[in-house]
Amino acid sequence: IQVSGREAWFDESVYPRLAGHPLVAVASPVLEFQVSAPGEETPLRIIGIDVFRAAQVTPGLIGAPERGKLSDTLADDAIFLSPAAVQWLGTKTGAVVPVRAGTDTVPLRVAGMLDARPGQRIGVMDIGAAQWRFNRTGHLSRIDLKLRNGVNRDAFERDLARDLERDFPGRFLVGQPGDEEQERRTNSMSRAYRVNLTV
Numbered sequence: 001i002q003v004s005g006r007e008a009w010f011d012e013s014v015y016p017r018l019a020g021h022p023l024v025a026v027a028s029p030v031l032e033f034q035v036s037a038p039g040e041e042t043p044l045r046i047i048g049i050d051v052f053r054a055a056q057v058t059p060g061l062i063g064a065p066e067r068g069k070l071s072d073t074l075a076d077d078a079i080f081l082s083p084a085a086v087q088w089l090g091t092k093t094g095a096v097v098p099v100r101a102g103t104d105t106v107p108l109r110v111a112g113m114l115d116a117r118p119g120q121r122i123g124v125m126d127i128g129a130a131q132w133r134f135n136r137t138g139h140l141s142r143i144d145l146k147l148r149n150g151v152n153r154d155a156f157e158r159d160l161a162r163d164l165e166r167d168f169p170g171r172f173l174v175g176q177p178g179d180e181e182q183e184r185r186t187n188s189m190s191r192a193y194r195v196n197l198t199v
Contacts, residue, residue, distance in 0.1 A: 013138075024148065046134075081113060
């Protein structure tokens with residue numbers, strides 16, 4: 001189950017409530033945002049994850065560090081790029097890529113590769129580093145929930161959506177990965193955010 005905000009980011013204070021839910025086995029916080037790269041007009045999507053929790057919920061987002069450099073998954077200057085992003089940026093493992101979010105330029109070291117879908121231009125880094133480096137401290141984009149064995153996903157989704165709407169009216173969306181309606185709403189929200197940034 002995924003819990004996302006109706007705006008680009010929401011306060012991470014809701015995380016303990018979801019992580020401590022008796023029907024949730026693991027709650028994985030995620031921060032997503034876009035940055036620009038030198039000489040490129042289209043943005044690069046960066047995803048900040050907690051590698052320990054993502055390993056149990058979305059292991060495909062964990063980058064592969066070089067041999068002997070396992071700590072790079074937590075390094076504050078490291079980013080793991082998809083093959084499409086590496087080719088697009090014309091970079092390689094070990095190189096430094098300066099990216100920009102707003103007026104801030106942040107140099108990030110390419111620490112390894114991601115196993116991503118063909119053509120998917122993304123970079124993944126430690127969520128704490130992403131929050132700090134890009135001035136998003138205390139913010140999340142979504143929380144991925146792995147439910148305990150035997151929990152009915154549809155019923156849980158319905159109950160959680162009701163509870164969040166009661167306590168935080170109009171703030172959150174609750175859906176399952178691949179939920180077409182959820183994806184449509186998220187894409188629409190993302191487009192609106194990009195338009196606002198452009199303006």
